[in-house]
Amino acid sequence: MLINTFRNRIFTYYFLVFIIFTVVIVLFQYYREREYRRDRFEAVLDNVSGIVHNYIVDNELNDSTGFDELNDLVAFVPVNNLRITIIDHSGDVFFDSDVSDYRDLENHISRPEIQQALKNTTGSSVRRSSSTGKKYFYYARYYDDYITRAATEYTFEVQSSLKIDKLFLIFIVILFFLVWAALVYINERLGLSISQLKQFASRALENKEFNNIDFPKTELGNIGNQIIDIYSELKDTRDKLITEQEKIFRHLQAMEEGVAIFSHDKKILVSNNSFIQNANLLSDRTLQAPEDVLRVKEFKEVVDYLNEKSSELKLSIGGEVPFKEIVYQKKNKYFLIRANIFKDNSFEIVIKDITKAEKNRVLKQQLTSNIAHELRTPVTSIIGYLETILDGSVEEEQRKLFMERTRIQAHRLSELIDHISVLNKLEEGPGFYDIEDVHLYDIIKGVVDSMKMKLEAKKIKVEIDIDHKLKIRANRTLMHSVYQNLIENTINYAGENVLIRSSLHYEDANYYYFRYINTGKSIPEKHIPRLFERFYRIDEGRSRKRGGTGLGLAIVKHAVQFHRGQISVKNIEGGGLEFLFSVSKSL
Numbered sequence: 001m002l003i004n005t006f007r008n009r010i011f012t013y014y015f016l017v018f019i020i021f022t023v024v025i026v027l028f029q030y031y032r033e034r035e036y037r038r039d040r041f042e043a044v045l046d047n048v049s050g051i052v053h054n055y056i057v058d059n060e061l062n063d064s065t066g067f068d069e070l071n072d073l074v075a076f077v078p079v080n081n082l083r084i085t086i087i088d089h090s091g092d093v094f095f096d097s098d099v100s101d102y103r104d105l106e107n108h109i110s111r112p113e114i115q116q117a118l119k120n121t122t123g124s125s126v127r128r129s130s131s132t133g134k135k136y137f138y139y140a141r142y143y144d145d146y147i148t149r150a151a152t153e154y155t156f157e158v159q160s161s162l163k164i165d166k167l168f169l170i171f172i173v174i175l176f177f178l179v180w181a182a183l184v185y186i187n188e189r190l191g192l193s194i195s196q197l198k199q200f201a202s203r204a205l206e207n208k209e210f211n212n213i214d215f216p217k218t219e220l221g222n223i224g225n226q227i228i229d230i231y232s233e234l235k236d237t238r239d240k241l242i243t244e245q246e247k248i249f250r251h252l253q254a255m256e257e258g259v260a261i262f263s264h265d266k267k268i269l270v271s272n273n274s275f276i277q278n279a280n281l282l283s284d285r286t287l288q289a290p291e292d293v294l295r296v297k298e299f300k301e302v303v304d305y306l307n308e309k310s311s312e313l314k315l316s317i318g319g320e321v322p323f324k325e326i327v328y329q330k331k332n333k334y335f336l337i338r339a340n341i342f343k344d345n346s347f348e349i350v351i352k353d354i355t356k357a358e359k360n361r362v363l364k365q366q367l368t369s370n371i372a373h374e375l376r377t378p379v380t381s382i383i384g385y386l387e388t389i390l391d392g393s394v395e396e397e398q399r400k401l402f403m404e405r406t407r408i409q410a411h412r413l414s415e416l417i418d419h420i421s422v423l424n425k426l427e428e429g430p431g432f433y434d435i436e437d438v439h440l441y442d443i444i445k446g447v448v449d450s451m452k453m454k455l456e457a458k459k460i461k462v463e464i465d466i467d468h469k470l471k472i473r474a475n476r477t478l479m480h481s482v483y484q485n486l487i488e489n490t491i492n493y494a495g496e497n498v499l500i501r502s503s504l505h506y507e508d509a510n511y512y513y514f515r516y517i518n519t520g521k522s523i524p525e526k527h528i529p530r531l532f533e534r535f536y537r538i539d540e541g542r543s544r545k546r547g548g549t550g551l552g553l554a555i556v557k558h559a560v561q562f563h564r565g566q567i568s569v570k571n572i573e574g575g576g577l578e579f580l581f582s583v584s585k586s587l
Helices: 003-060 070-076 113-120 155-161 166-204 219-254 273-282 291-294 299-309 355-387 397-426 440-450 452-457 477-493 525-532 541-543 554-560
Strands: 083-088 091-097 121-126 135-142 147-153 257-261 268-271 323-330 332-340 347-353 436-439 461-465 472-473 499-507 513-519 568-570 578-586
Touching: 003 070, 003 083, 003 121, 003 135, 003 147, 003 166, 070 083, 113 121, 113 135, 113 147, 113 323, 121 477, 121 499, 219 268, 257 273, 257 291, 257 299, 268 291, 273 291, 273 323, 273 332, 273 347, 291 299, 299 323, 299 332, 299 347, 347 436, 355 397, 397 554, 436 440, 436 477, 440 452, 440 477, 452 477, 472 477, 477 499, 477 513, 477 554, 554 568, 554 578
Parallel strands: 461 499
Antiparallel strands: 083 091, 083 147, 121 135, 135 147, 257 268, 257 347, 323 332, 332 347, 436 472, 499 513, 513 578, 568 578
């Protein structure tokens, strides 16, 4: 019964669509044919009006001479029952071929064809004449001095010429019945395919075999066979997923990190043993179940983040998963708590013991700060030494030499301190740098302008192949530092007559991908993997003579990683280096 109902519904829908289509075509053709025949008839009367107008002009007829000579013209025009009327623009009748006392006719200004002619140059109407009592087809045409009106009696012959051809209607009726028969046949074939699909669905729900289902050789039958193939593949995939799910579950149980996955309404879906253990190390009270972590103060920041995201209509997630990370210290231990939010608003909480890594980070941070502090001591000594030299206790030539060398070292040490400070902030976390919309072209142009003299001294040309209007979410200072260090590196080591080209070479839903190349000197391949290491120099002696701190490319790498991107470098054919790096769009 369900199949029959569905089949009948489809037949009804198709049939209604065809009826509407047929009616629209018939109406369109009817009005189009009627207008065509009327236009053709009006064209005949328009020619008559033209002949009358030319006759009046050629014979210089006017109101004073009269228009009676037009009676001779009417006899020669090949139009049956023709009536000619001359009317001035105010509606007074100057001549009428069918009315002898036309001077006594009432004013014609209100006649519909006259009104149309006054507005649109021409006008027509079918009506009964109040003067003769006969029904006419009127056609009026506007001229500068008068209006000519040609009319023919609305006889059976005229009516027949204006009627549309009924052959088209007969054709439509025949076509209607042919299509109706075709729809019945197609509907029967469709019903058979639907019946087979129902049989397949019933067996699939009961997990029974369905190899003997035979679909008809139609498009819907082909779709049915494809559905069976897809279902078979999905069934195999489901079985494999169940196996993989079991593997993942066992892996979760073996992990040291605590992992728990919750539904969108904060119900636990799966968790491992380490999760509740790590959660209890974090909490001041004993937790019995994974859901309890969502109600303790140590997880308040994570819960607030989850509530904020769950209030959104729908998370739009491409390649990246929204997440929140916090580091929580409990006594002498450090824990990383990470919340990952999935597309259906379910979420995962990971608790990882990072005590060892965090202590190493703190130690490294202190070490970096101590280095910066120690480096300020020689800077102070150098400045004091300069003051001594400037007292005049040494010869002038030697004094100037010492001053220049001291100034260079002082600036180098100051730059080294600044670079170490930048790296220190980058490692400490994103809190030191604000994210905003920046025009990358303007940043690069500013760096190039600030180094114009150095670039010109080395005959280095710079091309910026980035749209002026491109905006990225980034920290302005760090992006400035990226290009400043890359260009300084080129100036110091690439040589002369070098071309620098910076461009946006690719973009997807999640990242911008930028290219920076210089056509200068290449470097041995063995140094490529270590190029971004701190204080790493290819040639220690020559590098120090050329300036630089050994931290420039390290800052570039950390600045790119701050923007959730990656950077790589390689030699290019013909000489030079190519740096490729990405910047995330979702900062």
